[in-house]
Every structure is written in C-alpha cells, then in structure tokens.
Amino acid sequence: MDIVHNWLANTPDFAVPYALAALGLIVCERAGVLSLGAEGLMLVGALAGIGAQLAFGEPAVSLLLAMLAAAVVSLLFAVMVIWLRVNQVIAGLALVFFCQGLTALVGTLAQWTNQATPGIGTMALWPFSSLPVVGRLFQQNAMVWLTLPVFAAVTWCLLRTDAGLRLRAVGENPQAADAAGISVSAWRFAAVLAGSALVGLAGAYISVVSTKLWIAGMTGGRGWIAVGLVIFARWSPWKALAGALLFGCIEALIPQLAAAGVQLPQYFVLMTPYAVTLGVMVWVALARRGGEGEPGALGVPYVREERR
C-alpha cells in the first residue's frame, strides 16, 4: 500500500520534464521543423538553470534563464535548418552533440558539477491534499502546478488562436501559407525558439527542481524519449501529456521497487524507459495510423524560389 501511495505521489515529478519537452517539440514540429535536438537543449536548460541557481538562488529566475539559454542555443539550429536549409536530421544531431560537449565543458570549467542547490518547496492543493490515500498526490512543488496552466495555455494558442493556425499552416503546407502572406521563415524561427525554450525548461526542471544538482549528461536520453513520445502522441498535445504521465509512472516506480526491497536486476530495471519507448513506437506502427497527425511538411526545408 505504501508503495502505491509513494508511487502515485512521485509520478507527476517524473512526468513534468517529459510533458514540457514533448510540448516544446510539438510546437516546433507543427511548424514543420523536425527537432531532434531536444536531448541537447534539455542539457543546456539543465546547466543554465543550475548555474543561475548557484549565482542568484532564485528558482523562478533560474528557470527563466534556462529557457532563455536554450532558446539562444537553438538559434544556431534555426539558422542552419531555416536559412541554410541543412538536412534537419544532420542539424538536429549536430545540435545534440554540440550541446553535450558544451555543457560538459562549461559545467566542469565553472565547477558547477555536483554542487547542491536548495530546490523549491512543495505546495499543497487544499482541500484535496487532506484526502485519505490520494492526499499526497496533491502535495507537489510549485512547478508541477505551474505546468498544467502552461500546458493548457500553449495548447490553446497552438490549436485555437490565429497565431497557432498560422504556425500550423506553415508546417502543413508552406507553399499555401506563403501565398496567403504568412512568412514561413519568421514563423518557423518563432516556433523553434519558443519550442526550444519549453524544452530548456524541461531540462531545468530536472536539474533545479528534481535532482537539485548538475552532472554532465544528466538527462540520460529523456530528450530522445520525448521525441519518441511526440510520434506516439501523433503530434497532439493532450495525448503527449497522457504519454508523459505513462513515462512518469514507469520512472517513479523504479526507486519505489528498490526501496521496497524487491530483488530485480538493477540494470534491467534501468532499461525499462528505453524498452517502453521502443515498445510504444512498435505499438503505434502496428496500430496502422501511419501518417495520421504528422505535419505535412515535417522535415522539409522551404525554398521559396522552388515554389511550384
């Protein structure tokens, strides 16, 4: 019983980074830019967040600076894929490796590695928090509660506003969008920057809020899992949120099993998030929903001069 209790209570903490990263990726990919750089941008966010925490000790400032840092680094990617029309897979991979090298280097040189930071406090959502059994589920840190309105707001903007419609038009059919007077490059730039800021926030959540310290490569493939999650969710934000909760559940279960003294081979347990990602990808493929939901111009550079 205690296990289930703790497991439920810890799930949101593990689900938030997946939710935010997937949301950022959806913003970017709905505009037609295939963003494989999430793993790298999460690292940038995580490092910037810890750096700001150590310098100012103010979590809100740290999280905002982390978003800013990820957006600035993503400019490099945006210039490559939007202006220079570099293959988006190559550019995305290059961005990941660039960020991995950069963050490991800066983290070591600035001596931010393994420095403990205070983190942020929990907020109980009264009266739900005093309920029996599920009460602890409603005692979460402020960022968990903040994630829900952020998620809802971004989703609303994307799916229900004029700006969101323009962004999606650019990703669905850039030729038509261009003919309608929408600047494809400008909207794609905006989408990459905004999406990357959210991905950076996801990384900063891991370092500033969850683990409260920086270790090189600490995201451990979560960015790639988020990329898989977006495919699983067919580019729909709410489905991505459900997927994030699923992965949060799985990750939250691992320490609970260990604490309960369940004897499982440790390294096989650590494989589960990756195995589940693989399983989910196969399941989506088997469900034969092929191209459904995929933005029409995903991964295709737009060259105005080649407009037909």
Place this chain on the structure above:
Amino acid sequence: MAWHRQALILAAAIGVGLLISAAILVAAGVPAGELTNEFIVQTLLDGQNFRAVLFQAAPMILVGLAGAMAFRARFWNLGLEGQMIWGAIGATAISFFEIGPPSLRLPLMFLAALAAGALWVLGPALLKLRLGVNEIISTLMLNYMAANFLLHLVYGSWKDPKDNFPYSPQFRAFERLPDLFSGVNSAIGLAAVVALLGWWLVGVSRAGLYLRFVDANPRMAQAAGVPVARVIYGAVLLSGAMAGLAGFAVAAGQEGRLTQAFYQGYGFSGILIAFLARNNPLAASVVALMVAALFVTGRSLQVFYQVPFSMVQLIQAVIVVCVASSDFFIRHRLRRVGTGAA
C-alpha cells in the same frame, strides 16, 4: 559547380571550424602559441604519439565505415555504440566461456563480434522496413539498453574475480590481437583491410552498384528492378557487423578485456566521419585518422592543461556544423539584388 570551388568552400568551412575550436580552446585556458605545437608537432610528428594515433584510429575507421555503409542505404544507424558494445560482448563471451581451441579462439571472437553487432541492428532494420518504425529512435534506445546490459555484465557475473574492478577478466595472450611490428597493433591492419573491402564492395561490386542506386533514388531503383529491401538489409547488417568489429578491436586490440565505458564517443565520431567523408569508405579512413589524432590531442590537453575531454566532442560538433552549413554555398549562388528588386 566546378569541383575545385567545392573543395575550396569545404576547406574554408573546416578552416572556420578549426578557428572557432581554437578560440574555444584558448578561452578554456590553453595558451594560443601552444595550439599548433600540441596538435601538429606533438601528435603527428612525434613517433610515439603517432603510434598512439594509429592505435586509436583502428576502431575509429571501423565505426566510420559502419556509419557510411548504413547511411548509403538511407538508414540512420545511430546505434553504432550499441552494436559496438555487443561486438565486444560477443568477443568477450568466447574468451570468458573458453569456447574453441586456443588456435581458433581469436577467429571465433572475430566472428562472434561480427554476428553480435549485426544482430543488434537487425531489430531496428526489420522494424523500419516492415512497420515503418523510425530507426533514429529505435537504434538510440537500443544504445541505452546495450550500455545498461554491459554494466550488468561487468558489475555482475563477468566481474574480474582477481581485483573486483568492474571489468571482465584479462584476455589470454592468444586471445589478443598481436602487434604487427614494434608498438603497432594489428587492429589498424584489420581496419585497413575492412576499409579496402568496403571500397571494393561499394565502388566496384554489383551489390555496391545497387547500393549507390538505392542511395541516389530508392523509388527509381525499385522501378528498375533492384532488390531494394535486400540491399538495405545487407548494408544495414554489414554496418552493424562493422560496428561490432570496432568493439572487437577495442576489446582484443586495446584493452584486452571488456570495460564499462570503452564505447563512449565512438557513436558520434562514426556519424561525423561518415558525414565528412560523404559515405566514401576510403575518405572515411582518412577522416578517421584525423579524428583519432584529435582524440589523442584531447587526452594530452586533458593531462597538461586540465581541459575536460568533452572538448573533443565540442570541436567535432563545431566542425560538423560548419561543414553542414557550407553545403548551402555549394548548392546556391548568392547574388546581390538591386534595391528596386528587393
């Protein structure tokens, strides 16, 4: 565009990449005057360091070839590290369980590494061709799983009972790749042979012609009667086998045992080498030598100037970004547009 202008742009891109890298190194605390000394004089002209470069180059060439082979088939094999891990595990299993007589042990380890590497990429290949599962994600996920399995072995049943460090027991003398001549391991010879075979396969053989056809235009190849699926399977499995061989080269040529983090940095290097060499096997060998020199320099910078080794990865990424971006100037001609026309 004429080839010499292309070469000029490419050289300029690499030059810009190196300049940025030099700036980063200086910012990280390496004296500017020492840079050329470290990279060129110390690494390439000093006999002992040059042997270290050759030593490092053997697995590097093999992962570069592995990358080039898969990318030719338009398959993003990002699982080079996972296949390398399995290659090393396969080879080590032969040694650990003492399979076969001593005289056949090394060939058996070689074959086990080939098979294990190829098998680890078979899953993503089947999933991609049968179900259309994105191979970028599937191969990457398998990397993380292979890395955890490696830890399971070296921290578990394969741990060396002699000193309880997380690595497998030392290979016996007949299980290690011998030295060709003083200080130069035969792993580099093996890599050179594989590179030549790769060049023959891609450039000369019928299968290679098919592969280039698929690379250029899969639909057209299908229409012309090329067995596209078989060509892709063949190239991808070969890619996995080569990556497995890289694991064998590290385990049997360098470390003499299975260690916990030997594969780190090879995955990206393999992709970078294939990309810079435009998937050409012989060019890949040359680029791999450069990358090996970068690795050796990176280690000495780590020792002498306390520059973290992640610097090597950053420099590689900077060069890829520059070269990838330079493609724009090869494919497009920029012209000033008069004020009225803009």
